[in-house]
Amino acid sequence: DAEIxxxxxxxxxxxxxxxxxACHQTWxxxxxxxxxxxxxxxxxxxxxxxxxxxxxxxxxxxxxxxxRSNTEDLPLTLESAASSQTSVYFCASSEAGTDTQxxxxxxxxxxx
Amino acid sequence: xxxxxxxxxxxxxxxxxxxxxxxxxxxxxxxxxWYQQHAGEAPTFLSYNVLDGLEEKGRFSxxxxxxxxxxxxxxxxxxxxxSASYLCAVRDPTGGGNKLTFGTGTQLKVEL
Numbered sequence: 001d002a003e004i005x006x007x008x009x010x011x012x013x014x015x016x017x018x019x020x021x022a023c024h025q026t027w028x029x030x031x032x033x034x035x036x037x038x039x040x041x042x043x044x045x046x047x048x049x050x051x052x053x054x055x056x057x058x059x060x061x062x063x064x065x066x067x068r069s070n071t072e073d074l075p076l077t078l079e080s081a082a083s084s085q086t087s088v089y090f091c092a093s094s095e096a097g098t099d100t101q102x103x104x105x106x107x108x109x110x111x112x
Numbered sequence: 113x114x115x116x117x118x119x120x121x122x123x124x125x126x127x128x129x130x131x132x133x134x135x136x137x138x139x140x141x142x143x144x145x146w147y148q149q150h151a152g153e154a155p156t157f158l159s160y161n162v163l164d165g166l167e168e169k170g171r172f173s174x175x176x177x178x179x180x181x182x183x184x185x186x187x188x189x190x191x192x193x194x195s196a197s198y199l200c201a202v203r204d205p206t207g208g209g210n211k212l213t214f215g216t217g218t219q220l221k222v223e224l
Contacts, residue, residue: 031210042199042216043155050210058211090154099143099203099210103154 006104023091030096116215134200
């Protein structure tokens with residue numbers, strides 16, 4: 001069955017380290033999205049991509065970057081992790097021409 | 113700008129009916145989604161409305177009034193497993209694309 005996966009599911013890192021969170025989908029969806037979810041803020045969009053080599057900034061993109069070298073993957077990189085980036089991160093994908101986004105299981109990141 | 117409002121918490125009794133409201137003020141509008149999210153899990157798609165009116169899907173129904181910037185999710189015959197957070201999300205086509213803006217969610221507790 002087609003699916004969307006994220007790894008790792010849990011990570012603890014230190015302030016200042018570079019961290020990469022992986023997102024992989026097998027639906028062949030063109031659209032992929034990264035969100036963070038924090039109490040009181042709901043889901044906030046970090047970066048998104050509408051296809052290979054396309055990346056765009058969301059509302060909370062500072063300190064994060066993404067790259068899209070193939071259809072299946074959209075890794076999220078924290079260039080220099082900060083305690084304010086402690087959060088649960090969700091990846092999602094949707095088919096071009098539709099808007100229903102399907103979410104991965106999430107990654108819980110703790111920055112100490 | 114985007115502003116999406118939902119009640120923070122609601123409590124209802126098993127077997128009853130509950131209505132979760134969502135109001136929105138966005139620079140553009142091209143559809144409203146409802147997602148369900150159980151604690152520690154990913155959001156899952158429930159419904160999508162783009163035209164005014166009621167969409168029914170089993171025990172769940174969703175209503176939209178574009179002129180009022182208002183939607184509700186109606187859950188009938190409540191079950192304990194319906195205890196979850198319900199997220200309202202608006203698709204705003206401003207700037208192109210399929211981005212969603214999420215409300216902060218309504219935590220529903222179903223009691224015996």
